[in-house]
Amino acid sequence: MSTLELDHVSRWYRNVVAVNDVSMTIGPGVTGLLGPNGAGKSTLIALMSGFLAPSAGTVTLDGQPLWRNEHVYRTIGLVPEREALFDYLTGRQFVVANAELHGLSDPGAASQASIALVEMSDAQDRVISTYSKGMRQRIKMASALVHDPTVLLLDEPFNGMDPRQRMHLMDLLRRMGGEGRTVLFSSHILEEVEQVARQIEVVVAGRHAASGDFGAIRRLMTDRPNRFVLRTADDRAMASILLTDASVRGTRLRTEGGLEVEASDFGRFSEVLPRLAREHGIRLLEVTPTDESLESVFAYLVSA
Amino acid sequence: MNTTVSPTIVRLGARSVFGRRRGVLLFLLPLVLIGLSVLVRALVGEDLTAASDTLYGLGMVVIVPLVALVATTGVLAPEIDDGSISYLLAKPISRHVIVVSKLAVAAACVLVFGALPMLIAGLVLMLEQPEVGLGFALGSLAGGLAYCALFSLLSVLTRHAVVIGLVYLLIWEGLLGGLLDGIRWLSITRWAGTITEEVASDLSLVTDLGPTYAIVATLVVIVVCTWLTGRRLRGFNLTGDE
Numbered sequence: 001m002s003t004l005e006l007d008h009v010s011r012w013y014r015n016v017v018a019v020n021d022v023s024m025t026i027g028p029g030v031t032g033l034l035g036p037n038g039a040g041k042s043t044l045i046a047l048m049s050g051f052l053a054p055s056a057g058t059v060t061l062d063g064q065p066l067w068r069n070e071h072v073y074r075t076i077g078l079v080p081e082r083e084a085l086f087d088y089l090t091g092r093q094f095v096v097a098n099a100e101l102h103g104l105s106d107p108g109a110a111s112q113a114s115i116a117l118v119e120m121s122d123a124q125d126r127v128i129s130t131y132s133k134g135m136r137q138r139i140k141m142a143s144a145l146v147h148d149p150t151v152l153l154l155d156e157p158f159n160g161m162d163p164r165q166r167m168h169l170m171d172l173l174r175r176m177g178g179e180g181r182t183v184l185f186s187s188h189i190l191e192e193v194e195q196v197a198r199q200i201e202v203v204v205a206g207r208h209a210a211s212g213d214f215g216a217i218r219r220l221m222t223d224r225p226n227r228f229v230l231r232t233a234d235d236r237a238m239a240s241i242l243l244t245d246a247s248v249r250g251t252r253l254r255t256e257g258g259l260e261v262e263a264s265d266f267g268r269f270s271e272v273l274p275r276l277a278r279e280h281g282i283r284l285l286e287v288t289p290t291d292e293s294l295e296s297v298f299a300y301l302v303s304a
Numbered sequence: 305m306n307t308t309v310s311p312t313i314v315r316l317g318a319r320s321v322f323g324r325r326r327g328v329l330l331f332l333l334p335l336v337l338i339g340l341s342v343l344v345r346a347l348v349g350e351d352l353t354a355a356s357d358t359l360y361g362l363g364m365v366v367i368v369p370l371v372a373l374v375a376t377t378g379v380l381a382p383e384i385d386d387g388s389i390s391y392l393l394a395k396p397i398s399r400h401v402i403v404v405s406k407l408a409v410a411a412a413c414v415l416v417f418g419a420l421p422m423l424i425a426g427l428v429l430m431l432e433q434p435e436v437g438l439g440f441a442l443g444s445l446a447g448g449l450a451y452c453a454l455f456s457l458l459s460v461l462t463r464h465a466v467v468i469g470l471v472y473l474l475i476w477e478g479l480l481g482g483l484l485d486g487i488r489w490l491s492i493t494r495w496a497g498t499i500t501e502e503v504a505s506d507l508s509l510v511t512d513l514g515p516t517y518a519i520v521a522t523l524v525v526i527v528v529c530t531w532l533t534g535r536r537l538r539g540f541n542l543t544g545d546e
Contacts (some may be wrong), residue, residue, distance in 0.1 A: 051390065051542035068538050070396050078394045079335075084386030086316065088323040100312040101395040143391065 002062050002075055002150045002182045002283070003027045004048055005299035009057035011043055020206040025182050030177035032197030033186040036215070039208060040206040041186040042081060045155045048184070049078045061151065074102075077144035083136060085128050091115065091139045092124040095146055102147040107160040114146040115139075119168060120253040133160030141169070152176055158192055171198045190217075226266045230273075233284035235259040238282050243273050258286075310397060320380040321409060329374045330413055334421030337367045341425035352436070352506060355429035359440045360509050363425060364500070365493055366476060368418040368444045372451035373469045375413035379406045380459040381466065391540050399541035400534035407452055407530060413449030439504030447496025450522045453529035454492070460536040488513050495522050 004026040011019040019040045026048070035041050048057050050066035050073075059066050066072050086094055095115055099107035115124050118138040123131070124212040128139065137157060144152060154173075158166050173196050177183045187193050193200055194214035202210040202217060210220055214269035232238045239259050247268035252260040263269035276285045321327050341358055342410045348354040383389035390403055426437020459465040481491045488494040488510055497509035498518035 046542055051393070051540065053539065053541070070393075070398065070538075073394050076394065078390065080387065080390050082387040082390075084388040086388060086391070087320055089316075096393060097312050097316060098395075101310070101392065101397060190350065195412045231386070269480075 001028050004151065004182060004184070005060045005063075006044075006047070006059075007058045007060075009047060009054045009059055011047060011052060011055050017206050019047065019054075022203070022206075022208045023057075024201050024208060024211065026159045026182055026199075026201075026233055028177070028180045028182050029199060030173050030183045030185070030197045030201040030203060032193030033184060033201050033203060034188070034190060034193045034216075035186070036188050037211075039188075039203045042155055043187075043206075044178040044203065045153055045184070046268035049076060049153050074147070075150050077147065077149035077152045079137075079144045079152070079154040079157055081159070083133070085136060085140065087129040088127065090108045090127055091120055091127050091135075091142070094128060094139060095124075095142045099146045104147060104247075107146075108146075110198055113143070114142040117145060117172065132164055134165040137161055137169070138165065141172070149181070151182045152184070154183075156187060157185050158187060159191075162251050166192075212226070212236055226263045226269070227290045228261045228263065229286070229288045229290055230255070230259045230284065231257065231260060232259065232277065233283040233285065237280065238277065241276050241280055241282070242273070245269075245276065247272055260290075305346075309408050310401055310405045311393065313402055314408055316392075317379040317409035318412075319338055320382060321375055321413065323383070324378060326374055326378055328398050330371060330417045333367050333371055333374075334404050334417050335507065337363050337421050337425050338428065340445065346428050349434055350430055352430065352433070355393075355426070355436060356507055358429060359422060359426055359436070360497060360500075363440060364444055364447065364496055365481075366473075368414070368448045368496075369451050369473045369477065369493065371418040371499055372410065372414050372448045373466065374453045375405070375410040375417070375475065376455040377459055377466050378467065379409050380442045380456055381463075384459060385463055387542060389540070393537065393540055393542070398534070399537040399540075400531070402532055403456060407456055410452040410456070414452060415445060418448045418450060419445040433504070433506065435531045436504045436507065436531045438499040439502070439507065442503055443496040443498075443500030445521050446499050446519075447492050450469040450492045450495070450525040450529075453526045453533070457529040457536070460533050460540070485511075489521075492522070492525065494518075 006022055006024050009019060010017065022044065033044060045051065047064065050069060051078060053067045061072050061075065064072060065263045089097065091113060092115065096107050097109040099110045099260065102111045112220065115121055119139050119140045120142060123135060128136065131139065137160060157169060173183055198213055200212065200214055200217045201208065210217055226239050228276055230238065235258060237251055239253060242248045242251055242261060247263050247265040249264045254260055266282045273285065273287070322353045340362060344358050347353050389464070423437045423441035426440045427434060430436040455465060455469050458469055464467055476487070477491055477493045481487045481493060494510045494513060495518035498513045498515055501507050501509055502515045
């Protein structure tokens with residue numbers, strides 16, 4: 001059982017702040033590190049894997065500093081985001097080399113077990129340069145698991161995987177977490193994270209925006225005010241009808257035509273809107289959510 | 305500083321050097337040296353001045369440093385460039401062991417593609433005086449090792465190690481080293497030349513530079529640059545593509 005601890009960690013590059021005063025504790029089980037691209041997820045993983053010094057604060061693994069401490073790699077398995085591997089080796093040679101570098105007593109057997117775990121046994125004797133993106137990801141996983149680490153850090157592991165490989169990796173991560181390992185993976189896709197992780201840490205613009213189990217994060221993300229643009233047969237009448245319902249916080253007629261609606265309860269609004277339109281005989285021509293993008297969800301979380 | 309060598313890193317390093325296109329250069333460079341030596345020998349005959357000019361001007365100033373540059377950057381720079389060095393660094397191994405293991409590969413290249421061809425070229429040019437070839441081989445080995453250590457440091461300091469290394473060789477060691485006498489105190493090639501003179505006493509390559517200074521300076525560069533490379537790797541920053 002291992003615990004990663006970030007205590008008021010900041011990291012800046014000259015005058016650009018990549019990570020801003022982040023404190024979090026990553027314990028056993030699967031944790032998802034969620035955030036839009038450029039939010040600082042990779043920087044956080046680099047800090048947690050000892051590949052970056054914090055500009056301020058401390059990053060420790062079971063009380064041991066990670067920076068300039070190669071001994072921590074006995075317990076850490078790292079799957080970097082970068083594609084580059086030792087392309088001139090076969091998958092098996094690559095994993096065996098990793099096992100040897102860990103000083104394992106039987107590198108061959110450990111490699112076979114690890115390769116089998118990621119279902120790469122059939123392709124293990126092919127040169128890595130011929131691998132697909134998903135296969136590269138899996139051989140990277142095998143190399144990270146070969147020494148049976150208690151901590152597994154994965155940077156955007158699902159990138160480039162087809163749905164079947166994705167399901168398989170999700171199963172594998174769940175199993176690892178279930179065994180009591182501390183598994184942390186980053187992603188910018190909420191659905192991906194909530195399928196695997198019980199605990200989710202949300203990072204936006206270098207700041208720790210939210211933390212909790214997936215239910216709490218999902219509520220935070222869906223219970224926010226939602227904005228829609230409606231085009232109806234009678235916008236003015238529709239506006240006044242909608243205002244009678246508690247799920248609608250405000251409406252505005254747009255000069256260019258159409259109706260802007262701010263709903264405070266997305267679930268109720270999506271049920272009420274078609275019913276009210278039908279009851280009053282107003283035809284709905286178009287319903288467009290205006291702030292559904294993940295970035296706007298994250299922006300809301302930061303301002304919340 | 306732990307100086308053991310990791311056979312796995314040596315094996316990976318050797319494949320990294322010879323698995324890339326630039327590895328061909330390691331075979332071509334000594335062929336050029338030996339080929340030109342054969343030509344000089346055929347045209348001039350066994351002549352100490354011609355032999356000395358060829359072995360020093362071409363071999364020691366150009367071929368050996370280039371072999372060291374190609375081998376050292378080939379073993380270190382690509383992994384740093386593409387980030388795959390993280391697979392070596394995410395291991396419970398001393399960073400000095402990683403550097404020494406990689407330098408062992410580069411040193412072997414200097415021996416096989418630098419020092420040994422210098423010995424062969426020396427024998428081709430001066431069969432009557434084998435100490436000339438031997439001197440140049442030993443001097444090249446010493447200089448080549450110092451270059452490897454220097455270029456390994458360069459590889460972990462900058463992503464433009466090859467270009468900076470070439471500029472350094474051309475401007476500092478080649479151009480300025482030939483024009484300004486004082487540069488001999490800070491020139492690996494001149495130190496290597498002085499070590500060569502110690503073995504082949506008939507040669508006159510570098511004036512006014514003691515062998516003790518040359519040997520100590522070469523050793524200092526090897527040890528200090530190797531240690532600094534390991535130290536730099538220990539604090540290696542690796543971030544994702546963000």
